[in-house]
Every structure is written in structure tokens, then in C-alpha cells.
Amino acid sequence: MRSKRLIARLSSMFALLLMGYSVQAADRPNILFIIADDLGYTDLGVTGSDYYLTPHLDKLASESMVFDAAYANCANCAPTRAALMSGMYAPRTGVFTVGNPDRGKASGRMLIPTKNKTTLDEEVVTIAEVLKAAGYTTAQMGKWHLGEGKDGGPTEQGFDVNVAGCHKGTPPSYFSPYKNKFIEDGPKGEYLTERLTREAASFIKQQKDSGKPFFLYLPLYNVHTPIKPIKEMAEAADKREKGKYHKNPKYAAMVEAMDKYLGRLLDELEANGQADNTLVVFTSDNGGYGAVTDVHPLRGSKGMFYEGGIRVPLFVRLPGVTKAGSTSDEPVVLLDFYPTLAELGKAKLPTKQPVDGESLLPLLKDATKSLDREAIFFHFPCYLQGYSGGEGAEAQRPPWRATPCSVIRMGDWKLIKYFETGDVELFNLAKDPGEQNDLSKKELVKAIELTALLTVWHKETNAPIPTEKNPKYQP
Numbered sequence: 001m002r003s004k005r006l007i008a009r010l011s012s013m014f015a016l017l018l019m020g021y022s023v024q025a026a027d028r029p030n031i032l033f034i035i036a037d038d039l040g041y042t043d044l045g046v047t048g049s050d051y052y053l054t055p056h057l058d059k060l061a062s063e064s065m066v067f068d069a070a071y072a073n074c075a076n077c078a079p080t081r082a083a084l085m086s087g088m089y090a091p092r093t094g095v096f097t098v099g100n101p102d103r104g105k106a107s108g109r110m111l112i113p114t115k116n117k118t119t120l121d122e123e124v125v126t127i128a129e130v131l132k133a134a135g136y137t138t139a140q141m142g143k144w145h146l147g148e149g150k151d152g153g154p155t156e157q158g159f160d161v162n163v164a165g166c167h168k169g170t171p172p173s174y175f176s177p178y179k180n181k182f183i184e185d186g187p188k189g190e191y192l193t194e195r196l197t198r199e200a201a202s203f204i205k206q207q208k209d210s211g212k213p214f215f216l217y218l219p220l221y222n223v224h225t226p227i228k229p230i231k232e233m234a235e236a237a238d239k240r241e242k243g244k245y246h247k248n249p250k251y252a253a254m255v256e257a258m259d260k261y262l263g264r265l266l267d268e269l270e271a272n273g274q275a276d277n278t279l280v281v282f283t284s285d286n287g288g289y290g291a292v293t294d295v296h297p298l299r300g301s302k303g304m305f306y307e308g309g310i311r312v313p314l315f316v317r318l319p320g321v322t323k324a325g326s327t328s329d330e331p332v333v334l335l336d337f338y339p340t341l342a343e344l345g346k347a348k349l350p351t352k353q354p355v356d357g358e359s360l361l362p363l364l365k366d367a368t369k370s371l372d373r374e375a376i377f378f379h380f381p382c383y384l385q386g387y388s389g390g391e392g393a394e395a396q397r398p399p400w401r402a403t404p405c406s407v408i409r410m411g412d413w414k415l416i417k418y419f420e421t422g423d424v425e426l427f428n429l430a431k432d433p434g435e436q437n438d439l440s441k442k443e444l445v446k447a448i449e450l451t452a453l454l455t456v457w458h459k460e461t462n463a464p465i466p467t468e469k470n471p472k473y474q475p
Contacts, residue, residue: 015196028345029318030207030278031131031215032200032269035084035223036258037143038075038302039300039412040295042245043255052255053167056263060282061315063199065322065367069331069429070314071376071409072286073382075303075402076384078118078145080285080334081219085126085146087338089356090379091463095146097382098169098272104385104400106472111404112418114381114464119147119167120157124348127338128158131215134347139203141196142219153182159217163199164192171221174228183253191230193222197261213345219285221260227292229253246296276319279344283334284312290320291387301437303384303401306435310378310407316364318344326367331409333376336360353354356461375410375450377457381385381419381466403464408454413454415450419466424451 042048044236046066073083075095081097090096094117094463097103101113101262120126128138140154143266144165147153154162164183172179172450176190180355186195207214217375233253246252260280269275280406287309288294290301300306314332316411336357343359351418384402426447440447458465 019147028134028136028390029343030138030204030213030274031281031345032204032218033216033341034218034220034262034283036220036222036282036284037083038286038289039223039255039284039306040257040293040301041284041298041313042295043223043288043293044259044313049243049246049363050396051199051237051240051246052252053237054259056259057282057315059263060199060266060280060317063324064280064282064315064317065326065328065364067314067316067332068327068329070283070312071310071331071378072092072284072312072382073332073334075286075305075309075381077143077224077285080141080395081145082120083333084337085120085128085334085445086124086353087127087335087355088124088353088355089335089377089461091116091458091461092354092356093124096380102380104383105469107474108399109383109470110473111466112468113383113404113466114383115255115366117139121372122152124157125353126157127341128154128217130158130338130342130347130349131345132158132160133475134342134345135212136215136347136462137210137212138162138199138215138217140165140179140201141203141216142173142217142223143169143221146217147207147250153357155361160240161203164221165219167384167385170224170226174221174226191257191261193257193261195218196220197265197356201265204265204269204274205272208274215341222253223251223289223472226291226292227251227254233257239375245296248292265372280317281315281337283314284335288309289313298435301401305378305380305402305405305407306430307368307414307433309401316360321361322364323367328363328367330363330370331376331411332360332363332371333357341366375408375457377409379456379458379461379463380405380407381464388413406454406463408450408457410450410453413446413450415447417451417454426450 044054047059065094076078078098079095082093096116101116132138138159138160141163154165174192175183216431227250229250234250236456237252238249287302295308299309302309338360381404386399414427415426424440425438427435
């Protein structure tokens with residue numbers, strides 16, 4: 001079975017290669033795609049923080065198109081990464097959550113959850129493979145979380161270079177020695193984010209005279225737990241006046257370090273004369289971790305399917321295409337970058353693999369435009385246990401951050417359907433971005449409409465719906 005899948009995958013890649021190399025490098029931009037880990041929607045100065053210091057990312061936002069309604073593909077990390085790499089919704093990849101789908105106490109789980117995959121299948125044609133077939137040099141530096149080595153590691157999925165990408169979702173150490181076989185240790189105490197951005201800058205510089213465009217995927221480990229900041233930054237943050245909602249100096253230092261070293265990387269891009277021909281994307285893989293940060297006025301946090309768990313910052317800069325300081329309020333989702341990057345790179349999409357996203361190029365050219373699609377969707381047929389403390393804890397459905405559910409956003413409307421009970425919640429995000437007023441009874445026609453659309457999507461994607469009762473459940 002493995003050999004048949006591999007042959008099929010190689011056939012697809014060969015076809016892409018034949019079609020892709022006819023395009024000249026000068027016609028396409030370089031691509032620097034930066035994705036932070038667990039960075040909340042309001043964790044930057046430009047998005048609302050009155051405590052965390054992010055001058056370099058604030059500057060990037062001022063030079064970019066800012067998306068106010070951008071979504072990760074899930075409320076936790078691995079499913080978002082699988083969707084970003086594959087361009088497909090979770091029902092097609094089988095990556096629904098991190099680790100086991102039956103997290104939390106068995107006595108509290110009403111249903112048997114759907115089985116979860118923790119690696120990206122080898123037959124999936126990734127965006128790295130699509131771009132590589134079109135002549136791009138590809139590199140992955142940071143958190144991969146979709147396999148390791150020959151079992152789905154980055155170099156098995158289209159990347160020429162891999163630095164630090166393994167199957168772990170948490171960094172073994174933020175300071176050298178890193179305890180990660182995919183990155184050489186630096187001087188003792190070297191900070192991981194500094195090292196990754198330095199490796200990224202070196203890679204970019206090497207590509208300048210190659211005659212080939214590059215795709216650099218930079219999935220940082222910051223600001224994921226463990227919260228291990230640079231000591232001096234944490235001490236300085238502790239001396240500053242705390243914000244109204246942001247108060248944790250150690251987390252503030254994690255955010256500040258990310259900003260500092262990304263600032264150096266962006267400066268290197270400018271100094272090398274590559275900034276004008278490089279698409280820069282900055283975003284996050286899910287909402288902020290509610291035990292250490294707050295995404296007010298949004299409800300919820302990482303692991304929850306309220307806005308605080310899935311809405312993320314998104315800045316896109318491409319000189320000559322995007323308008324500096326422009327803003328789009330069109331709902332977009334990270335898997336949209338699969339067709340977007342392919343179109344910008346003049347690369348051919350695979351013919352035997354669904355592409356669930358929409359190219360964002362029309363929006364990048366004109367922020368007032370809308371995409372020609374009805375809705376975006378989320379699917380989570382799993383359980384994710386809750387946590388105590390933190391500003392996001394009050395939004396849980398005790399004792400869970402998430403129970404089996406699906407979500408649809410259509411225009412200003414958002415509906416969450418819970419599979420344990422069949423209950424739904426309906427919110428108008430234009431009037432109620434904090435999701436405080438459930439309108440499912442008052443706006444019954446709209447609730448029925450969105451539920452019907454969600455059911456159609458379930459059928460189209462063959463989404464698994466858990467229905468089997470858990471014999472260990474204790475009401």
C-alpha cells in the first residue's frame with residue numbers, strides 16, 4: 001500500500017515538474033511565510049496590546065495589508081499546520097487535534113471521538129512540493145509537528161532544507177543545548193528564536209544570486225509553552241506598568257523576543273535588496289493561550305472555537321501588489337494560502353487533490369473586494385480538556401475547552417453545532433464580536449440555514465460525525 005501511494009505521489013510531482021520549470025524566476029516573488037505559535041489576536045501593539053512591545057511587527061503591519069477577520073484552521077496547532085501545508089480542510093487530512101482525540105476525563109465524554117492522525121499522509125502534495133516543482137528553493141525552519149524524518153518530516157514533504165522541524169509540538173528547550181536532532185546546538189544559552197531567524201537570514205542571503213525564487217516557511221516555536229523568556233527581557237517587562245488585560249511579564253518577554261529577532265530578519269531582507277520582490281506573511285496558528293494572555297474583546301482562547309481560539313493576526317506585504325496600511329474585513333482562513341502562493345508562484349495545482357481554499361490575490365490587489373465563496377468551516381470531532389486560571393478560562397464549556405463540534409462562518413454570521421446534544425449557538429459577529437448573545441432562538445431561520453449549509457459541507461468533505469455513546473460517561 002505504501003509503495004502504491006508513493007508511486008502515485010511521485011507521478012503527480014513529475015507532472016508538476018514538467019509544467020513548472022517553464023516559468024522564469026523573475027516572474028515570481030520570493031515567499032517568506034512566518035507563523036507564530038499560540039500568538040493571540042490582540043498580542044501585538046498594532047492589534048491592541050497596551051503592554052507587549054512589538055515595534056517591528058507593528059511596522060510590518062503598517063507596510064502590509066492587514067486582515068481583520070483572519071482565521072486559523074483550528075483552535076490548536078497541528079490541524080492548522082496540516083491545512084496550511086495541504087490546502088485541505090481537516091476531514092480530508094484526518095488531522096483534527098493534537099495527540100489523542102479523547103483528552104480529558106472519560107467520565108465527562110458523552111461520545112466516542114473520531115480517531116485522529118498526527119502526521120500528514122505521504123501522498124498529500126504539499127504547498128512546498130507545488131512550489132518546488134515550479135522552480136522554488138524551499139526551506140522549513142522551526143516547528144513542523146506533522147511527522148519526523150522519513151515518517152512525514154519536512155524533507156519528505158517538499159522542503160530542501162529543514163532546521164529544527166520535528167514531530168514535537170513543544171520545544172524541548174528554548175535555550176541551547178536544544179535537545180533536538182534537527183538543529184545543531186549553538187553556544188550554551190543561545191535563544192532558539194534568535195537562532196532560527198539567523199538561519200533564516202543566512203538562507204535568504206544565499207538565495208540572492210541563485211537565479212531561483214525561494215519559499216521560506218518559518219514556523220516559530222514562540223510563544224508556545226513552556227514560558228521560558230530571556231531573563232533580562234522578563235525583568236524589564238516586570239518593571240513596566242502592566243496593561244488592562246495583558247499583565248504577564250514572562251509572556252511579554254516571549255512576545256518581545258519574537259518581535260526583536262523577526263525585526264532583524266526583516267532588516268536583513270531589506271539590506272540584501274530582496275524586500276521589494278518578497279511576499280512576507282505573518283500570522284499565528286491559533287488563538288492565545290488563555291492561562292497567560294487575554295484576547296479581549298474576543299471570547300475564549302486557544303482550544304476553543306469562539307473567536308478567541310481561532311481568529312488570528314494576519315499581515316501580508318508584497319510591494320507593488322498590496323497597499324501599505326490597507327485593511328480587509330473579508331473572512332479568510334489559512335488554507336487559502338495554498339492556492340494563493342501557487343498563483344503568485346505561477347505553479348500548477350495538483351489535479352487529483354482537492355483545493356478547499358480560495359486565492360487571496362484579488363483581495364491583495366484590492367482590499368475592498370470580496371471572495372466568491374459562501375462560507376468557511378471548522379470541524380473538531382474530538383475532546384480537549386479545560387484548564388484553570390487565565391483570562392480565557394471563563395469561556396469554556398466546563399470542564400472542556402472544546403467538545404465535538406463544527407463551525408460555519410457566513411458573512412457576519414457564525415454558528416457552532418455541538419454533536420453531543422445537537423445544540424447550536426448563533427452569533428452576529430458584526431454586532432457582537434465578543435459572542436455574548438446567542439441568537440439561535442431569536443434568528444431561527446438563519447440558524448436553520450447555516451445548519452443546513454454545514455450539513456452539506458459535512459457530506460462534501462466526508463466529515464466524520466461522532467455518534468457512538470461512551471459507556472464510561474457519567475452525567
